[in-house]
Amino acid sequence: MNEMNDIAKQLLKEVSGLDELPKGAYNIRDNSKSVARQSSENIQIVGKEDKSGIDIIVKPNTKSENVYIPALVSCSGVHDLVYNDFYIGENADVKIIAGCGVSTGDSCDGSEHNGIHRFFLGKNSHVLYVEKHIGVGTGTGKRVIDPVTEVQQEEGSFMEMETTQIKGVDSTKRFTKAKLKANAKLVIKEKLMTHGDQFAESSFEVDMDGEDSSVNLISRSVAREHSKQTFISKINGNTRCMGHSECDAIIMDHGVVKAIPEITANSLDAMLIHEAAIGKIAGDQMIKLMTLGLTESEAEAKIIDGFLE
């Protein structure tokens, strides 16, 4: 922590809620290197030898433990690429608090963080993965975050992903891929707000290979000013399974949102649903909140805050 500058400390607080080192296992990465790391009795964090990144190994039957792995880029002109692999033992139940903050200060040099995460969930394990992305800085340097996530789920495992990107990231291309065995369950909740000339693409590709596996992808996004977003969800039902994806987007000003669903039933017993709703804030919603005493701008903020809650 002592090696971190004030910007890094501020980013750490925003992406992970930490203002001091947490208990248990953690790895804090700042400007492409680990600045603090600790393993716990049940969760081991080991640096990779062949490339930049860490292995997070959770022992079977570990219960109710947290792992913090925030990544920060607190200087301009940094292009960070990291490979993190998570091995979750059978019957383990853990919460992983990730997140990335990129600052370019007042510089015109851009900064970039690309995290390649792979999750291997053992039988009947449960992971809650919480990730928040933010960008700060007043310069013209672009703040870019392009995460790739791969999830492999063994029988009966349950993966919950909550991802949030609300401000300051100029460009993001997110790709999430998952393969599910029997009775495995994947729930992804994504919240996204873009403004200015920002661009965000979120792409999912899920294969349900095991019987009675299920996936639920829920995306809520707001595109303001001249920003653009693309939501791509590919779900393949290869056996008896349930798949659902939902893209809800509010467009404002000149914002553009594109939703591209692709659901493929490769089995008679696959049940797949895609829903997409894109539109501006409903006039009736504004009127209702104004009849409760809010001004037009307060009503708009209330609707957006609630939508992205």
Added chain:
Amino acid sequence: MLKLENVSFEVDNEKEILKDVNLSIEKGKFVAITGPNGGGKSTLARVITGVVKPTKGKITFNGEDITNLGITERAQKGISFGFQQPIRFKGITVHALLNVAAGKDLSVAEASHYLSEVGLCAKDYINRELNAGLSGGEIKRIEIATVIARNTILSIFDEPEAGIDLWSFNHLIDVFKKMHSNKEVSIVIISHQERILDVADEIIAMVDGAIIKRGAKDSVLPELLHCEDPLNCLNCQDIVEA
């Protein structure tokens, strides 16, 4: 308290939805507005609450000309409006909407109180989103709870009975009676329901954008329904209840 003088509302300079309406609502009064569909009742409520602006006429509230004020300003001056078709919001919880209505952060106990008032079991609803998961009757009762939580000097309800089951209807009548027990506040309810008309101090009949009669139920209904004895006429009962 509320006065409308020569208020008209036209659409596209052609169709007159409200025709030269003159109306005053006194403090502490409970007034029901009834009449056939398309008669201008909902438009009258929207004109009073500022959702639409009248094309002619003047609206005074508490002695102040509010004709040119917007929805927010009228709400802040003490006018509340229960929508005929309540609005749904993805992500906003019942508790959050009640906070907005009350103008402050309500404790769970305070918010629960408003839900209990409209016959909802608070713990089942307080954290629910106001989304499509709520039935028409549930969201209607929450709508009424927001008006109660505002606690303003004028409350207008547009067909509050619509979507509410018969069992809950008695409770709803009690809600309005309780509101009416406060003689500082006025209530205007647009309704076709005879039992709501029964508890009102006065009834206003609107037909084709104009007020055709105002007074006690016994004097208004015969004129509205062109029938000498509407309360004992099955045909009229069907019309009133429809």
